[in-house]
Amino acid sequence: MHNLLIHNDNTPFIKSFKSSIQFSASSDIDNYISTDIIPKIKAKTPDIIFIKDNLSSNYLELYGFRLAYHVRFEEKLKFVPIVILSDLDGFTLNRLESSAKILFTQNIFIIENSKKAFDDFDVKKMKSFNEENYKSKFLDLISVEAPENSSSHSIANEWAIYRWSKYLKVESEAIIKNREKIASMLYFKYLLAKNPIEIKKKNGIQFVPRPPENSGKILYIDDEWAKGWSDVFEQYFSKNKNIEFETFEYDFKENNKFTMISSIKNRCLAYNPDVVILDLRLTQSDHESIDVNNLTGIKITEIIKEINPAIQIIMLTATGKSTILENLYQHGILGYIKKEHPADIGMSTKESFDKLKTLVDKGLDKKYLKEVWEIQQSIKPFSPDIKIEVDSVFEILNSDMKNRFIYAMFAIFKVIEIINDKYFEDGYKKATWKDTNEEILDNSTKNKIQLILNKRLHLNNQKVYEGIENIIKIRNNTIHPKHGKIEIIQKDSIIEWFKMLQTILEKIEK
Template identity: 30%
Template sequence: MIYLIDDKSDRQNDFGWDKNKIDFFKDIFISITSYSQIEKREERELIFSDGNMVLFHESFFDNVENKHKKDGNEIRNALVKNSEEKQNFKVVFFSGSYNSRELNETGGSMPVSILYQNLDFFLNNFKDNNLVDLNYLFYGENPNIENELLQSQERSNSLLIDEIFNDKIESCSSNLLIAGNGQGFPNPFKSSINFTFYNKNISDSGMSSKIEEWFSEKEYDNIFIPLCFGSTLSDFNGLRLVLHIRCSDSINSLKNIFLYSFIEDKSMLWGNEYFDVLKTKNIQIIDYKKVDFQKAVDNELNDLSIEELPFEIKKVKLNPPKNYIDSHSIANEWAINRWSKTINVSDDRIEAIENKIESNLYFKYLNTIYPIIKSDVITDDKLKITYSGTPKVLYIDDEVEKGWGEIFAHFFDDINEIYFDYLVEDFKNINQEQLIKSAIQKIKDDDIDLVLLDFRLLPGDFNKKNIKEITGVKILNEIKELNPGIQVIIFSATNKIWNLQNLQDAGADGFILKESPENSVEDGFTVKSIENMVHVFNSCFERNFLKAFHLKIDELKTELLPRKNFKKVSNPLDINFVDEVLKWLQLSCELLAKNLNTASKTSSFLFLFSVLENLSNQIVSSEPIKIDNRSDVYFEFEFSRVNNRLVFFNENKETGLYSKTNNNLRKAKRGIPWAQKILNTLNYLNTSVESELDLNEIIGKRNDIIHANSSLKGKLEISNEELINLFNTVYNGLKKI
C-alpha cells in the first residue's frame, strides 16, 4: 500500500488530486491529511509494514491541527529507520523547499510539484505491474531519462577528451569553468579558473554561498557552467544556477555565461521552470565540443548593463516557492525586507529575513526586477507624525516577531517618541475566542488609543469565505463596541475592494497595505506605501480626541438615562431633552469619525451647539418677570432652578464681542435675546469656558456659520480645539444640570 501524508488537501486539489481521483486508486493508495488518522500506534505500525511506501510532506507536523512534537519526531524517525532496515519499505520526503530530486536506495526526496505531477504515472504503473518503480515517481513519463543522460554524458566526455588531446584551447580572456562533482568533465582550456559543484551545494542557499565565494574577488570575462549537475541530471540545475548568478550582487553577475551541454534534444528543457533564462541577453547553450568552447571565447558579445538587467530578468516568469503556506507569508517577508531597507532599520529577525531573501532564488529574482535604489531611502525627518498628548499604540499581528515589531518600534518609539507595544500570543496555538479576549483585555489594561491590526491573524482565517468570521474583523468590531473613538488601522496584504469596503463599514479608520511582490511593479511603491502610512497615522492621531468624547458620552448616558423616569428619581429630566441631547452628541462624533473636513466639522459644531441650546431651554425659565415702576415697565429673566436673575452681556458694536456686566438683563418685551440666553447659560453652568474671550469665540463661530457669506472666508474653518472646547462645555453643563 502507498500512503500519502500531506496536510494540505487544497494543495492536492491545485495539482488535480481531488477526492474522486484519490478514490480511483483507493485499492493501492491512501491519503492522510490529519494527525487523527495516524494517532493510534496500531495504525502507524500498519503503515510501517514491510512492502509499503510512504510519501511524506516535511511540514505535516507544522500544521496547528497536527502539532504533536513527541509523536511527530517519533514518526519521522520511524520513517527513516524503517526505510533503512526494511528492504521493501520506502519513504520519499517531499517539500516546496527542495530544489532538486534525489533518488536513493531508501526512497529519496523531491520538490512537491514534481511529486504531484508524476504521481499519476507512478500509481498507474504500480496498478498495472504490482511493482514499486520509483523512476516513474521521480521522472514521470520518461522513467529512463537519467540512464539515457548518463550514457550521453559519458559519450560526450569521451569525444571531448579525444578532441582536446594535446590540443587544448588557448584564450586571452579570463575564463571561469565550473564542473559537477564526479562527472568526469575534461577541461578544454589550457588556462582557466576551475571550481567543482558538489551535490550538497545544489540548494538555493548552497548556490548563493558558492557564488559569493567564487564570484566576489576575481573578475572574469566568461563563465562556463554545466547544464546538468547534481544528483539528478534531468533537473538541469545549470539553468537555476545561471539565474542565481544574474540575480546576485557580484562583480561577475553581468558576465557572459555559457551552459555546456551533452543533450541532443533541447526540447526536454521546455518544461523546466527556469527555461526562460535562455531568452535573456548573453546566456547561451553550447555543445560538448571544442569548437563551441572556442567560439564562445572568441565571440565578442555586447556587454549586459546593470540598467538592462531588470528588463532581461523579467523575461523569466518565476513562480513563488511551494514551501510557503500562502501568499500572505511571502508578502510579509517581502514587505519586511522592502520597508526595513527603505527606512533603514534592522535587528536579528529582520537580518534573518534579509539573509533568506539574499539566498532564496525567488526573492533574489524579485529584488532584481524590482530593485531598491538609493533615492528610495526615507530619512527619519520624513517619518515624523503630528500628535497631541501621550497616545498609546498597540500592534496585533501574527507576524509581529518576524520583524514588523522592530519596524514599528523604530517608527513610533525611536522617531516619534510614542508609546508602542504589541500583543504577545502563540497565534498558531490559540483559538479565535481566546485571541479576541486577550486583545480586548490588553487594550483595556493599557488604555490604548490606536490599534494597528492585521486582517488575518489565525491559520483558519485563510479558508473563511464570510469576511465577518475573520479574526481581524471580529477584533475590530469588539474594539468599536468598547469605544468607537479608539482608532483602528488595518495593516494587511489584502487590496480586494470588497474586503476594504466591509472593513470600512465595520469601523476601520484607515488602511495600510503590506507590499506584495505584485505591488512592486509600480515604481517607488514602497516609498509611496510608507508615505501613505505616515498620512494615515497623522489622520488617525488627529481624531484621537474622539476616544475621550465617547467615554464622556457613555458617562452621560449612565447619569442621564435613569433620570427619564419621573417616578423613581428625585431629579428627573424631560424624556425628549435626554434623548435629543444624547442623539446630537452621538451624531457629532459619528460625523467626525468619518471625516475631519470642513463640512463634517461644521455640522458637528452645530450639533453640539444644538445641545447647548437645549441645555439653555432647560436652565433658563421661559416665564419672564414683569417689573412695573409706573413710569417704566420692563421684563427681567431668571433661571428655572434658582431665583438668580440673568445678567446683561454688553455687545461692542464695532467688534461684535460681548462683555459681562453687573446689571440684570432688562428688556421692554417678553422675549429673551438668543445671545443673552446662551451667554447666561454658559455663565450659570460655570463650565470649562474660562474667559469672556472663550464665550465670544463660541458665540461668534456659531453666528459665522449661521450667517455665512463669501466675505467670511477662513472664519468658517472649525478647529479641533474649538470642537473640543464646545464639547467639554456641553459635557460639563450636562453633568451639572
Template identity: 25%
Template sequence: MDGAFILDDDNNPFSKKITHEIGVSPIEYVDLRTDKEIDDYVARIFAQNSIKKLIVPVSLGEGGNNELGLRIALHIRLSERIGEDNLIPIILISDSSLETLLINQSNRYALIAATEGSVLAPLDSTEIKAHLNFTTPISKSEFKNKVLDNVIIKGPETIGPHSMANEWGVIQLDKIANLGSLTASTPALQRKPSLYFKYLLSVNRSRTAASVADNVTSTPNLIPAAGKKILYIDDEGDKGWVQALTKIFNRATVVPLTGNNLSEANFMADIRAQINLEWDLILLDLRLLPWKEDIAGTVHPIGYYSGTKILAEIKTINEGAQVMIFTASNKAWNMRDLIDLGADGYYIKESPKYLIPDNLSLQNYESFKKQVEICFEKKYLRKFFTLKEQAISQTGNSDLSFMAYSQNSLNEFFKLLKLGMWETAFISLFLPIEQHTDALVTGTHGEVMDLTGTIIQMKVGTNYKMVHDEINYNFQIQTSNKKVRARRGLGKISFTMAFKFSKDNAYLIRIGQLVEKRNSISHGSATTIKLQDFEDLIAILKLFRTHS
C-alpha cells in the same frame, strides 16, 4: 584563456579534461544544497576571481542528472551581490539537449540556457571553445527583455499569497524607508537568497525609475512618535514587520500581538484584552487566520476576514479609536470598503504578484505616513466618544422629548466631529441646550426650579438677581434694581446654570463665551472652535440629562 573559468567538479571527469584542453582556470565546486549556500558561493567565487566567462556543468556533485548547474547560472544572473559581473557569458555543458532538460524537470530552470549571454553546449571541447570565443556579455539595457522576461521562476507552493506579501512587503518597506531594521535572522531576509525572491528583486530593479534614488533619504525615513502607544496586531508580524515598525515609529512604544504559539481562541482572547486599552494608534492586519483566509484562488467579501471583525469590535468599544488596516490587496474597492467599515486608514503590504516599482513603493509609504499623522492628530476622538457616551448614559431627566433630542444631537455631534465639521458639530451640541433652557425658564422676568424643587425668580420686589454685562457679553450674579430679563439664549442659559445648578460668575463668563461663538457661527462671522468648547457643551448636556 584569460578570464575564462570552469566549475571543477571531482565527480565530473569531463570538467577536468576540458580544463586542460581549452586552457581555462578551475574553480573548486563544493557541495551546495540550499539557495542560501549557492548565493554565498556565487558571491565568494566572484570576489576571489576576475571571472569574465564561466563554464558550468549542468549536473554537479554526486548523484548526477541534477540541476545544480542551472541553479548556479540563475543565481549568477539574478545576483545583486556581484555587480555587473552577473552579465558575463555562461556556457552550460551537458550531454542532454535543452528539450530533454525541460521535459525531465518539474521546474523550468533550463530556460536560462536559451537566454541572451548563455548557451547550452554538448560535452565537446571544440564546441565549448567556440562558444567561449563567440558568446558575449549581455548589455545592461537588454537584461530585462532578453533574460528576465524569458525565464520562469515559480514561487514556493507551500506559502500562501498573504504570507508571501508579508515577506516581500517588509523587504520593500525596509529598503524604501532606508530602515536597516532587518537582521540575518529575520524570516523575510532568510528567504531573500531564494531564486524566486532574487528573480522578483531583479524584475523590481529593472522597473524602478532612476529618479527613485533621489527621493529615498540617506537617513532612515521615520515617523515622529515620541511618547505614542501603538498596538500592532498581525499573525505574521515576526517576519520582520515588528522590527520595521518599531524603527519607523521613532521613540514610540510599539506593542506587537503576533499570536506565536497560541491557539486561535487564545490569540483572539489576547487581542480582545488589548483593544480595550487606550492606544494612540492600532495597526491591524486584515487576515489574522491564514489557514482559513489565505487560500490561493479564494476571494471572500471584505467583511469575512478576521481583521474586519476585530475592527468592528474596536469601533464598538470606542468609535473614536484610530485603526489602520494592513492589507496585501491593492483593489480600490477594498480600500473603500475598509473605510466604510470604520478604518481610519490603510497600508498596502506590497505583494510580489504585482511587483510595484520602487517609486510607487515610496508613494505608498509616504501616504501611510500622512495617514498616521492624521490619526495622531485625531486621538481626541477617542476621548469625545467616551464623553458623548457618558452623557447619553445619564437618564435622570423625565422630559422624554429632550432626552431623545439631546441623544440624537450628541450622536450627530460625533459624526460631524469625525468629518472635521467643527462649527456644525458645535451647533449640534448647542441647540438642545438652548431649547431645554427655553422650556425650563418661564415667567415674564424669568423663573426656574432648582434641584430642591424651589422656584427661583429673577425679580424679587424691585430687585433683580442678575446683571447683564453688555460689554463683555455675559450675565453675572449680582443684586440690582436695573431691569433685566432672562431671554432665550444667553439670558435663559445663564439663569438656569446660576440658579438651577448653582454655578458661579466665573462659570457664567464661560457661558457668555460659548453663546458668543454660537452667534458668530450663525451669522457667518469668523470664530475659533476649540476642543474645550465641545467638552464644556457636553458637560452641560450631561448635567441636563441627569436632572429634570
C-alpha cells in the same frame, strides 16, 4: 582566458578547464548556491563559466540552469558569459525545464557535453553585454516563479520587511535573518533586479521616510511582529519623541483564537491607544477564509470599536483583492496599508511610507474624540430630542465632512435651546416660566439658560457660565459673521462645551 567548470563529476574532460568547482546537491539549493558556490566562483574570477545542466544524481534535476540565474543576478558576475554543457538540445531542455528559457538571453550558450564540442566552441560568438542592455537582453526576457512552498502572504511580508528596513536602515536579529533569506533565494534576487531599492532620488538627495508629526499612543498588532515588522515600526516612530509606540508581543500560534482576542481586548483597555495598526489576518484559518467578515482582524476591529469607536484603526494587509480592501471601510477603519507584494506592479515603498504618515497623523489628530465619546456615553438625556443631538456630536466629529466643528457646535447649541424649552414658554419678546407663569422680559437664549442655571438648578460653576457665553457668541458670529469672517472653532472648545452640557444635564437629572 580563464574558463571555469561547475560540475557534479559528470563531465569527462574536466582537465581541459583551467579550474573547476564540484557541485553537491543540497535540500536548500538556493542557500547552498548563494553561500557556497557563488563565493567560490567569485574567488576564481573567471572569464567564462561552463555549467553542466544536471548537477545532481537525478538527471532531471537541471540545477545548472538555476545556478546560471544566480550568476546573472550576482553583481560581480552578471556579465560573465555562461556555457551550458548538456547531452540534450535546447528545444528538449525547454520542454523539461522552464528555467531553460535563459538560453534565449545574451551570452548564454549551449554545447554538447563533449571534449570536441568544448574545443570547437568559438569565443567570438560572444556579444556585447553590459549595464546598458542587461535589462533588455536578460531581465525582460526571463521570469522566476515564487517557490511552491511559499505562500503569497509570507512572500509579501518578507519582501516588504526587507524594503522598509532598507529605507529606515534598521539593524536587528530578525531583520538580518530576513535579509539573509532575501539575499539567498533566487526568487527574491530576481525581484531585487526588477525592483531595485532607490535610496537616492535622481537629484542625488537621499530619501528619508518622514515620521508622523502629531503626538499620541500607537499599538501594533500582527502575528508577524517578531519577523522584523516590530523593529521596522519602532525605528520609524522613534523619530518622533512625542509618539509612544508599543507592539502586542504575543505567541499567536500557541494560543487559540478566543484567548488571543481576549488578550488583545485586555491590552487595549490597559494601554488605551489612540491609533491601532492591525494586521488583517492573524491566524492560519484566516488564510483559508473567503468571507472578509470572518477574518480575525475584522473581529478585533469590532471589539476595539466597542471599547471606544474613536480609537482609529489602520489595517495592515498583504491582500491585493480590491473587493476585500474596499469592504474594510464598512467596519470603520481609518485606512489601510498594503504589505508590498511583488505582484503589485507600480506599488512604491516611498508611497507606502507617505500613506502611513498621512494616516497616522490623521488618526492622532482624532484622539480627542475618545474623550468626546466618553462624555457622550456618560450623558443621560431627559428627552429623545436631546439624545439625537448629543449622539450626533460624535458622529459629526468622527466624519470627514467639511465644517464638522461648526455642525457639532450647532448640535450642542440645539440642546441648550431644548433645555430652555423645558423651563420656558416663549412669547413675543418675552418668555414665561412654565412652573410659575412668571414672565421675563429678556427671552434671549443666553438670559434664559443663565436663569435656569441660577434659579432652578442652583448651579454655581464659573466654567459652565463662561462656556455658555462662549458658545452663544461663536454661534451668533457664525450665523452673522463680522466682515464676512467666520470664527474658527477649536477642538478644545468642543470638548469644553460638551463637558458643560454634561454638567447641566447631570444637574437636571438630579
